[in-house]
Amino acid sequence: MAKSESTFLNMVLTLLGVTFIAAAILGFVHDITKDAIEASKLKAQSEAIERVLPEFDELGESFQVAVSSSDDSLEFFPAFKGGEWVGVAVKTFTNKGFGGFISVMAGIDKSGSLSGYEVLEHAETPGLGSKMDAWFRNAEKPNQNVIGKNPQSYKFEVSKDGGDIDAITASTITSRAFLDALSRAFEAFQKQEQQLENKKSSL
């Protein structure tokens, strides 16, 4: 086949054809992967909720809680056991990370202590800030472990800023950001505590 000439009509038709076919293919792929992407996101979220909370048998309906320190509200996932409220998973975040946005799932139990956390999304430096996933739950190092700590008796700030928690070595910014996210969760939690106590399982 001879090479087509670079006439105006040819060029317009070619580009139109190429983009049309590309759009059709992308639409098709988007359609078949849409559900799987949604499902894998939901699965990651519900797995995180299960890991951060004490044992529960039913997850209540999630709701949004506004916080004063930012425009966005946090999502609360209350958990129940035998109809009794046992804790809440709070999807919290911070924009102060070294790589910007960090999203954390924080579990808060009935007494108001942190029952667990899971980093959902971050862009911190590998090998430094990315250690936050393990650093703050190291049971052998009480000064950096935040699990089971209650903000009433424990200051959720790095020791450099007068808090009670040792920052990740060489990653103070990430540590500050991480604790900022947790503090935001606690702030929202304290506002909601009353309502949560009254909430009963829907069953």
Added chain:
Amino acid sequence: MNQWNNFSKGFIKENPVFVLLLGMCPTLGVTSSAINGLGMGLATTFVLVMSNIVVSLVKNIIPDKVRIPSFIVIIASFVTVVQLVMQAYVPDLYKSLGLFIPLIVVNCIVLGRAEAFASKNNLFSSAIDGLGIGLGFSFALVLLGAIREFLGSGKLFNMTIYPENYVTLLFVLAPGAFIVLGYLIALINQIKKIRR
């Protein structure tokens, strides 16, 4: 050129990373571990093979003056397909590579092969060329990633080789990428010299 040479040139003789020095952004960015390097390499290989095939199929239909925009649209479509499929079926890998997948579009290896090879050769040679260059790219990324992961976090493919207390953190950070890449290029140059 026979097909074997066409395929194998991507590994040493025309290795996109070590010899042509193309696609440095993903190379330096993702190779903090061997697995990341492998994932990025294979994703790029897929895009390369597919875009080479399509470009060599449509090379006569597309007028010269609009060939670059057309190639870019073709490449971008395949990249988006890869991105969606990875997001749906391998979310963990997508999490660590996420940022770099869209960058395959502007990876000059892919456009370079479309322009320099696929738009002048037949379908079969173009597919082989894409496969060879893509695997050469993967090979370079895995090698780079493995060395950096080993020196920087004491692991290899996520298996701990030696305790973390002895690692040189520098190697998983950006400067380590440049240092390791420099030594590897020197090594490849030496190998090429001996073979000649």
